[in-house]
Amino acid sequence: MQHVQQQELPERISWARALVFAVGFFFIAAILIGQLPGYIYLQMTAASLAGLEQGSLGLAVAFLGTFAVIQAIVMLFDPKPVVPPIIFTGLGAIFAVVGLAIAVLASITGCAPNQQTCNQFFPTAATVWNPLLGGKVLWFQPNAVDFVMIGIGLLGVGVAWIFYSQLAIREQRNPDLRDLGTTPAIRWMIVGSSILLVLFIIAYAYVNDAGLAQLLFPQNPFFGLKLVDLFAAIILGISMFLALGALLLRLHYLMRPMRKKAMPALYAVGALGLAQTGAIFLVVWFVLYPLVAWMHTWTFIGLNDYFLICARKTAIPASCSFSPQAGYLIDAIVTTNFFVLMLAAVWVWKSNRTLVAVASIVTIGAIAAATLLVHTSPDQILFAMILCAAMLLLAVIWTSVARREFAIVGENNLGCLGQWLVVGTCLFVYLAAFAFFSIPLFTETEPNIPFISGLAVPPPPPGPNQPPPIPAVDAVVLLFVMGILAAIQFYFLTRNRYKV
Numbered sequence: 001m002q003h004v005q006q007q008e009l010p011e012r013i014s015w016a017r018a019l020v021f022a023v024g025f026f027f028i029a030a031i032l033i034g035q036l037p038g039y040i041y042l043q044m045t046a047a048s049l050a051g052l053e054q055g056s057l058g059l060a061v062a063f064l065g066t067f068a069v070i071q072a073i074v075m076l077f078d079p080k081p082v083v084p085p086i087i088f089t090g091l092g093a094i095f096a097v098v099g100l101a102i103a104v105l106a107s108i109t110g111c112a113p114n115q116q117t118c119n120q121f122f123p124t125a126a127t128v129w130n131p132l133l134g135g136k137v138l139w140f141q142p143n144a145v146d147f148v149m150i151g152i153g154l155l156g157v158g159v160a161w162i163f164y165s166q167l168a169i170r171e172q173r174n175p176d177l178r179d180l181g182t183t184p185a186i187r188w189m190i191v192g193s194s195i196l197l198v199l200f201i202i203a204y205a206y207v208n209d210a211g212l213a214q215l216l217f218p219q220n221p222f223f224g225l226k227l228v229d230l231f232a233a234i235i236l237g238i239s240m241f242l243a244l245g246a247l248l249l250r251l252h253y254l255m256r257p258m259r260k261k262a263m264p265a266l267y268a269v270g271a272l273g274l275a276q277t278g279a280i281f282l283v284v285w286f287v288l289y290p291l292v293a294w295m296h297t298w299t300f301i302g303l304n305d306y307f308l309i310c311a312r313k314t315a316i317p318a319s320c321s322f323s324p325q326a327g328y329l330i331d332a333i334v335t336t337n338f339f340v341l342m343l344a345a346v347w348v349w350k351s352n353r354t355l356v357a358v359a360s361i362v363t364i365g366a367i368a369a370a371t372l373l374v375h376t377s378p379d380q381i382l383f384a385m386i387l388c389a390a391m392l393l394l395a396v397i398w399t400s401v402a403r404r405e406f407a408i409v410g411e412n413n414l415g416c417l418g419q420w421l422v423v424g425t426c427l428f429v430y431l432a433a434f435a436f437f438s439i440p441l442f443t444e445t446e447p448n449i450p451f452i453s454g455l456a457v458p459p460p461p462p463g464p465n466q467p468p469p470i471p472a473v474d475a476v477v478l479l480f481v482m483g484i485l486a487a488i489q490f491y492f493l494t495r496n497r498y499k500v
Contacts, residue, residue, distance in 0.1 A: 016494040017401050024398040031367050032338040041331040044322040050143050056285040058374035061153040063278030066366045069160040070270035076168040078263040085168040092161030099154025106147035134318040139289045148376040163248050177256045182400045186246045193242035197389050200235055205473040208454030236385035243392035250399040265355040269362050292317035357402050364395040383440035412497050421493040428486035435479035451475035
């Protein structure tokens, strides 16, 4: 009898799923290759190195905190709990309570106008303990440690530990290892997070927080602003934690049937990627000023003046910052490393798809945490929470699509209409992304579209006898218009079941 060898069918994916993957990789590439190196460059070449020191510690806490969550997952689920899950529940509760207390107290009692001592940062200008190299505490300059950032990091790690430890306890009672997909609980968390995020963006476009504080508390606008921002932070915090819960639960379900492959990949991403990167940023934060003082002694062919710019020769390293040449060098190193990793992901995709999927999801989560933790100043934290919630929502949607990405989804050829739907959806998503990233007014981000909140309640005047800024909400309008058009196009792209 003649045996006919069956030809393997090529892996096929729907255009709708491929588009979601493309959007995710677009944002990862834009942030890792464009935004993060640019942030490091601007902080290095700023007039003071205080921003670089705060940013280095924030990135270290974000990456090491994400690694702590990964370590808990590995210890709880590979292949069975190494330690009793109740231990992570207890430690997570302690971390969450302490972190929430630190973040709230440091934020409420934060920096007032013209205040010399600021409870949000340490050391303060009045703190002196064993000063070295012109520092306040050892060689650390004022504002080296941000308590709000530390508190948020502890809170996030604690909540994640509690979440996964309770999942481990439930799995001990019901050893079901199926991928349940996007369950109703995950859907409701996505919907709730999205609604809160959209409503807040619309409300913020009409009501400026500083203007509302001036209107409600004309005698004490600083207290009013803290109260208004606390209320806004609670709303955005709920949105963030709903999105985080949906992501953690969806990732748990995704890895359950394939833990033998997923756990080594997850640990490799955490130990070889996040932990080492976080350790590098932690070392940079710790030795930054001694390093600058040592580099200032590099008189060989003028390397000190080539890499450093010091305003006062009598205040080394306090008055120093890195030159543009040094910033370009570090920028090129960081960009090259991330670009190589992106190319490696494309090469590894065929042989180890699980590694790429897990690494991509974890990377988006780490980027969301880093975005929040490096922008905790009072005028940036609300925007950072918006970005963090949006990135977590992107990650959970991507995780939902990653389930059976090569399942048979239809036999319809793309055709002319399908091509227009693909191009149109990509165009609208691209324009909506420009509008969305124009809402945060971070110093390292050049806004593409004007945005000044306060159509109904404008911001207060910047100074005595000066008119308030003119509100401009073009970015929010364009965001929702392009988002609605992209959703309509994507609906028809999904409905027609086009195959790649």
